[in-house]
Amino acid sequence: MRVTQGAFSFLPDLTDPQIRAQVEYCLRNNWAVSVEYTDDIHPRNTYWEMYGQPMFDLHDAAGVMSEIVACRNTFPKHYIRVNAFDSTLGWETIRLSFLVNRPSDEPGFRLRRVGSEGRVQRYLIEAYATDKPAGRRY
Amino acid sequence: MSGAEHKRITDASKRYAAGVLKYAQMGYWQPDYEPKESDVLALFRITPQQGVDPEEAAAAVAGESSTATWTVVWTDRLTACENYRAKAYKIEPVPNNPSQYFAWIAYELDLFEEGSIANLAASIIGNVFSFKPLKAARLEDMRLPLAYVKTFRGPPTGIVVERERLDKFGRPLLGATTKPKLGLSGKNYGRVVYEALKGGLDFVKDDENINSQAFMHWRDRFLYCMEAVNRASAESGEVKGHYLNVTAGTMEETYRRAQFAKELGSVVVMIDLVVGWTAIQSISNWCRDNDMILHMHRAGHGTYTRQKSHGVSFRVIAKWLRLAGVDHLHTGTAVGKLEGDPMTVQGYYNVCREVVNEVDLPRGLFYRQNWGGLRKVMPVASGGIHAGQMHELIDLFGDDVVLQFGGGTIGHPMGIQAGATANRVALEAMVLARNEGRDIRNEGPHVLLSAAKSCKPLQAALDTWRDVSFNYESTDTSDYVAIESVA
Numbered sequence: 253m254r255v256t257q258g259a260f261s262f263l264p265d266l267t268d269p270q271i272r273a274q275v276e277y278c279l280r281n282n283w284a285v286s287v288e289y290t291d292d293i294h295p296r297n298t299y300w301e302m303y304g305q306p307m308f309d310l311h312d313a314a315g316v317m318s319e320i321v322a323c324r325n326t327f328p329k330h331y332i333r334v335n336a337f338d339s340t341l342g343w344e345t346i347r348l349s350f351l352v353n354r355p356s357d358e359p360g361f362r363l364r365r366v367g368s369e370g371r372v373q374r375y376l377i378e379a380y381a382t383d384k385p386a387g388r389r390y
Numbered sequence: 391m392s393g394a395e396h397k398r399i400t401d402a403s404k405r406y407a408a409g410v411l412k413y414a415q416m417g418y419w420q421p422d423y424e425p426k427e428s429d430v431l432a433l434f435r436i437t438p439q440q441g442v443d444p445e446e447a448a449a450a451v452a453g454e455s456s457t458a459t460w461t462v463v464w465t466d467r468l469t470a471c472e473n474y475r476a477k478a479y480k481i482e483p484v485p486n487n488p489s490q491y492f493a494w495i496a497y498e499l500d501l502f503e504e505g506s507i508a509n510l511a512a513s514i515i516g517n518v519f520s521f522k523p524l525k526a527a528r529l530e531d532m533r534l535p536l537a538y539v540k541t542f543r544g545p546p547t548g549i550v551v552e553r554e555r556l557d558k559f560g561r562p563l564l565g566a567t568t569k570p571k572l573g574l575s576g577k578n579y580g581r582v583v584y585e586a587l588k589g590g591l592d593f594v595k596d597d598e599n600i601n602s603q604a605f606m607h608w609r610d611r612f613l614y615c616m617e618a619v620n621r622a623s624a625e626s627g628e629v630k631g632h633y634l635n636v637t638a639g640t641m642e643e644t645y646r647r648a649q650f651a652k653e654l655g656s657v658v659v660m661i662d663l664v665v666g667w668t669a670i671q672s673i674s675n676w677c678r679d680n681d682m683i684l685h686m687h688r689a690g691h692g693t694y695t696r697q698k699s700h701g702v703s704f705r706v707i708a709k710w711l712r713l714a715g716v717d718h719l720h721t722g723t724a725v726g727k728l729e730g731d732p733m734t735v736q737g738y739y740n741v742c743r744e745v746v747n748e749v750d751l752p753r754g755l756f757y758r759q760n761w762g763g764l765r766k767v768m769p770v771a772s773g774g775i776h777a778g779q780m781h782e783l784i785d786l787f788g789d790d791v792v793l794q795f796g797g798g799t800i801g802h803p804m805g806i807q808a809g810a811t812a813n814r815v816a817l818e819a820m821v822l823a824r825n826e827g828r829d830i831r832n833e834g835p836h837v838l839l840s841a842a843k844s845c846k847p848l849q850a851a852l853d854t855w856r857d858v859s860f861n862y863e864s865t866d867t868s869d870y871v872a873i874e875s876v877a
Binding site: 253255256257259260261262263264270273274277293294295296298335336341342343344345346347348349350360361362363371372373374375377379 | 550553554557558559560561590613616617620621623624625626627628629653654655745766789811814815818819821822825826827841844
């Protein structure tokens with residue numbers, strides 16, 4: 253299966269020039285770009301590992317690209333995403349988030365059903381990969 | 391009428407002598423009044439009957455929406471009546487429409503109960519719309535003072551928190567309403583939900599009139615829909631949702647349905663505008679207590695918002711709903727099958743999404759409105775739109791909107807999943823292109839065609855609906871011509 257988190261996952265994986273164009277868009281908007289990675293791709297996993305701090309003072313797309321490449325080299329089989337943070341009043345949140353790396357084999361998720369009262373089912377979603385400890389998945 | 395007839399009578403013995411006075415004489419027309427920061431302001435479009443002078447008509451609106459009755463009453467003198475009297479302070483002819491006037495009216499804040507849209511609505515629109523000296527009246531816009539805004543709780547979730555909960559940023563969300571909207575059994579209904587979510591939508595939606603009918607009882611619908619939502623989430627790794635419509639005949643039953651939606655793990659419930667203001671504020675409080683997104687379907691609004699001469703503008707309804715506290719609000723598409731002039735519709739979007747609205751006459755915003763930190767409402771564009779219009783929709787409305795393609799998903803020639811995928815690919819390709827700096831308003835069709843080269847469902851969608859558009863003249867448009875700097 254293909255995990256479709258992030259803004260562009262229904263398109264073919266972005267090339268580096270395409271990623272760079274998106275980073276430039278974020279910088280034009282004065283958003284702080286950050287890089288995060290995980291090997292726990294659960295839909296409710298909010299806190300991916302931060303690859304360094306958000307780059308608040310970096311206004312150069314080439315600098316951001318080198319961080320992305322460095323993260324990819326360190327974690328080639330992890331999911332890696334680029335976030336852009338907007339500190340404007342009333343937003344103060346991420347304004348764009350997209351994947352820039354994914355493992356070549358994505359085994360997907362198991363859906364567990366546990367019977368409850370009447371016809372109610374309790375649903376549990378688990379990534380097959382997280383059966384293994386962190387760092388040994390994918 | 392003569393000058394004396396619209397002069398306020400200040401001599402108390404004459405003013406309170408038993409009998410009938412003009413509303414202007416009673417003090418409801420005060421052209422020298424300067425509105426206070428704390429006043430509630432309302433702008434009415436009025437069409438006076440033949441022979442009724444516009445100042446007196448405006449004074450009558452102020453009077454009938456505050457303290458006046460048709461005759462003088464001495465009991466006014468038991469109150470600080472000057473304070474409670476609404477003041478019509480300005481009238482101006484509507485541009486290019488000699489029979490209509492804009493009447494500007496100010497209301498003292500003390501007239502309104504804190505945190506109650508029911509009270510606000512009963513005051514402002516309770517009486518005047520049936521008033522005989524007016525042929526027609528329309529409430530065009532309101533300015534709610536900050537002190538009053540802060541007595542409301544506003545959206546329980548809002549755009550920012552909704553996106554953080556869903557973990558979806560930087561693109562419009564995608565939805566669809568299950569079709570046919572009536573008649574499917576629970577099992578078949580859930581099939582549509584599953585296919586659409588798996589194909590790439592974020593949300594599927596009950597329609598306004600799906601409640602608990604013989605063909606599908608509500609519990610059955612909830613159970614099958616949540617099976618579909620969870621299956622699709624596991625197939626995609628994304629958070630997905632279905633707006634479960636909890637509208638019912640009583641508030642007790644509405645809460646029962648909302649509670650069941652929560653027990654099943656739904657992230658969102660839905661309510662119809664026809665339930666009324668008190669019910670909306672109540673379910674909003676429930677949503678706050680239960681971490682639930684509240685989707686508002688504006689069922690019935692067209693009965694009073696559409697005609698320009700009479701009723702209440704939707705921008706006022708949108709303001710009241712942001713105060714009352716909804717998270718999603720249908721605000722029109724401009725390009726789809728339902729009424730909506732593009733700039734007027736953009737005005738509604740600004741009411742939903744901005745921290746402060748500035749005066750913007752071409753978009754129908756007559757006042758500066760400070761929202762005082764109230765959360766933002768996610769607008770929903772729904773009704774007769776399809777993937778081929780993606781560039782127009784994103785150009786008009788930006789990223790913070792739910793685009794709902796019902797027929798445009800379920801009517802796809804290759805099936806529902808393919809329909810959903812076509813929409814999602816069109817959406818992502820268009821956002822990507824816009825961010826890259828491309829002029830999507832003009833290059834949009836080309837962006838879609840090149841995205842379709844690697845996505846057959848998108849090509850099929852473009853082929854099927856290529857020439858579908860709804861180019862009818864809008865009835866609700868601005869009276870002010872857009873000038874270059876604001877257009």
